[in-house]
Amino acid sequence: MKCTYFVSHHSDFSESIKMTHMSTQQELARKLTGLYPNAVIKKIDKDNFLDIYLPELHIAKGTHLFFNTAKDSIKIGFYCRDMDFVDRILNKTLELEKFSQGLRLYNNPTFDNIDEAFEAAKHLLNLISAGVPKLPDNSISHNTNESLDLEANDESDNELGLPALRIPQGVGISSDLLAVYINTWVAPTRIFADRLIKFCVAPWLTCFNDSTFFSHLKLEESSQIIELLSQHKAIPVLNNAPEDVKGQLKLVWWMAPFCIFNDYATPIIINKNGIYGLYSTQFPDDIELTCLASWDAIMDLTFEYSYAENIIDDEDHNVNCLTIEYSDGELCIFELVDRSKNQGSYLSIVEEIWKIREPTITASKGLPMWKEGFGGEGHVTINSVSDLLKVHTYEDITRLDRFL
Numbered sequence: 404m405k406c407t408y409f410v411s412h413h414s415d416f417s418e419s420i421k422m423t424h425m426s427t428q429q430e431l432a433r434k435l436t437g438l439y440p441n442a443v444i445k446k447i448d449k450d451n452f453l454d455i456y457l458p459e460l461h462i463a464k465g466t467h468l469f470f471n472t473a474k475d476s477i478k479i480g481f482y483c484r485d486m487d488f489v490d491r492i493l494n495k496t497l498e499l500e501k502f503s504q505g506l507r508l509y510n511n512p513t514f515d516n517i518d519e520a521f522e523a524a525k526h527l528l529n530l531i532s533a534g535v536p537k538l539p540d541n542s543i544s545h546n547t548n549e550s551l552d553l554e555a556n557d558e559s560d561n562e563l564g565l566p567a568l569r570i571p572q573g574v575g576i577s578s579d580l581l582a583v584y585i586n587t588w589v590a591p592t593r594i595f596a597d598r599l600i601k602f603c604v605a606p607w608l609t610c611f612n613d614s615t616f617f618s619h620l621k622l623e624e625s626s627q628i629i630e631l632l633s634q635h636k637a638i639p640v641l642n643n644a645p646e647d648v649k650g651q652l653k654l655v656w657w658m659a660p661f662c663i664f665n666d667y668a669t670p671i672i673i674n675k676n677g678i679y680g681l682y683s684t685q686f687p688d689d690i691e692l693t694c695l696a697s698w699d700a701i702m703d704l705t706f707e708y709s710y711a712e713n714i715i716d717d718e719d720h721n722v723n724c725l726t727i728e729y730s731d732g733e734l735c736i737f738e739l740v741d742r743s744k745n746q747g748s749y750l751s752i753v754e755e756i757w758k759i760r761e762p763t764i765t766a767s768k769g770l771p772m773w774k775e776g777f778g779g780e781g782h783v784t785i786n787s788v789s790d791l792l793k794v795h796t797y798e799d800i801t802r803l804d805r806f807l
Contacts, residue, residue, distance in 0.1 A: 427472050427517060428453040434521045435468070439528075449735065450666045454482070460531055461488060464717065466505075468528065470520060477520040479527060480507035484562070492534040499530055504597070506531065563721065564596030565589060566739075568668060571687030575606035583612045587619075588661040590741040592721040594710070595663065602668040603681035603690045607645035611660040611670070616643050616787050625747030628791045629755045635797045636759055637783045648672060651692055652679065654782070657756060659749035663737045664695070671695075671736060673753060675773060678727070678736075696727050696734060698757075698764045703728040706754035710737065725750050776803030 425433070428447050435455055436442045445454040451473040456466065461483055471478040483489060483505040492506060493499060500509045508527055514520040568585070581604070588611060611617045620628070632639070644655035652674040659671040662680070669680035672692070677700075682693040706725050709718040723738040738750040762778030781800040783791075790796045 427477070428470065430517050431470050431472075431477075431521060431524075434517075435524065438525065457528070460528065461485065468524065470524070476513040476515060477517070478507075478511060478513055479520060479524050480511075481505045481527065481531060492531055495534040496530050499527070562596060563591035563593055565591050566595040566598050566600040566663070566668070568600050568602040569687070570602050571604055571690065574604040574690075576604060576608060580609050580612060584608050584661075587612065588739075590721050590739040590746070592739050593719045594722050595737070595739065598666070600663060600666050600668045601686045603683065603686070605647070605681055605690065605692075607647045608670065610643075610645045611658075617658075617660060618788070619744070620747035620749065620788070621745050622742075622747040623745075624792055625749070625751055628752060631791065631794070631797060632752070632755050632759065635783070635800060636778070636780045637797055637800050638756055638759055638780055639791060640782045640784045642784050642786050644672075648692065652676075657749075657752055659738060659753065661739060662750060663739070664734060671750065671753065673756065678753070695736075698760065699768050700729060701727055701757075701764075702730055704754060704757045706748075706751045708748070708751075709742075723748050723750055725753060 426448055431453055432444050432447055432455065436444070439455075439457055439459065441458055443456040443458075445456050445467055447453050451471055453470040453472065454467040455469075456464065457468055460466070460468075460481070463483075463485060466481070466483045466485070468481055469479065471480075480502065489501055489506055493501060498509055499506050500511075502511070506527075508523060512523070514523055566589070568589075570581070631637070638656055641655045641658060644658065648655055652672065654674055656673045656675070658673075662669060662671045664680070667680075667682060667686075669682065672679045675698075676694065677697040678695050679692055680695050681690050682695070683690040704725065704727050706723065708723050709720045710722040710724040711718040720742040721740055723740060725736040725738070727734040727736070736750065738748060740746040740748060759780050760778065763774055763776065763780065766774045766777040779802070781802040783796060783800050785791060785796065
């Protein structure tokens with residue numbers, strides 16, 4: 404049986420897959436860009452936060468107005484790590500307050516509808532604007548020497564940090580073992596620094612603490628594995644995958660130890676049916692292994708190193724991104740790596756397995772069973788990820804029976 408899939412239009416998978424009207428974030432963005440023609444939408448409908456860059460207020464690329472649209476209410480604020488700027492604004496008004504990452508309205512009010520939130524955002528921006536020196540018109544939309552100097556000196560936008568992981572209680576794994584996992588696989592990034600992430604935990608996560616099975620690949624090693632898999636049309640099978648996972652998914656093809664999607668953290672696991680992760684609509688309760696994307700529902704799948712949230716942002720070299728495209732949406736899965744340590748990518752190998760498997764996926768669309776082996780692919784069983792770096796491993800490939 405093939406599994407169903409989730410489409411990432413909204414921050415919660417339980418919402419409608421197809422949009423029949425503008426989302427809350429789209430409507431807020433429409434109103435704001437009408438008021439500020441130079442505004443740039445940095446992020447929309449990817450999670451709870453709508454982020455809008457406003458060069459009129461601060462030219463540094465990391466700053467933005469944000470709307471937090473979680474839980475049927477809306478909060479607003481202005482993200483800015485330039486504390487001199489923040490203090491200068493606060494000296495001119497008592498209606499704003501400082502928080503750890505910028506400015507917001509005093510007492511951080513919540514709003515029940517779009518119109519109220521938009522009016523409050525206008526008031527917030529007017530208060531900030533009152534403390535901002537007027538710039539020449541041509542300094543906003545063009546890369547003048549002055550604007551480049553301002554961006555180059557804004558070191559705070561490049562600060563790296565760890566995400567703030569919300570960890571459920573009573574998950575059947577000791578705090579010491581969980582700390583080993585986090586210290587091993589969670590790298591500091593700019594994009595996810597201090598960002599609240601729901602960490603979906605299961606006892607079998609300790610398998611990633613076994614360095615004889617999983618260890619950090621170097622960048623050249625993950626590239627070498629991709630080249631060898633492609634050359635031999637080989638799909639790995641992880642013989643030592645956790646028994647709890649094999650009990651549900653049977654043959655486990657690949658695992659990426661720590662990834663983030665829609666502000667949930669989970670390992671990513673793939674088998675012949677699709678891409679899986681730990682997830683719960685009732686977090687922190689009822690966490691279970693869930694199919695996030697079925698192979699036959701995917702239109703395209705692409706991987707990129709050094710992800711940038713927007714064309715105006717610098718790339719974050721410690722964040723890789725796997726983008727899964729459907730006919731009516733997309734799902735972005737992020738991997739955190741420490742590039743200063745030359746760490747390679749487990750998530751990049753998912754893209755290569757997709758390429759190897761794609762002819763069979765295409766030939767099987769609309770059918771109740773897979774046309775196994777249609778693309779000439781085969782399985783290679785391994786006991787350790789490092790086995791895939793050894794040429795002799797590929798001498799024992801089990802070719803799948805065509806049309807089985």
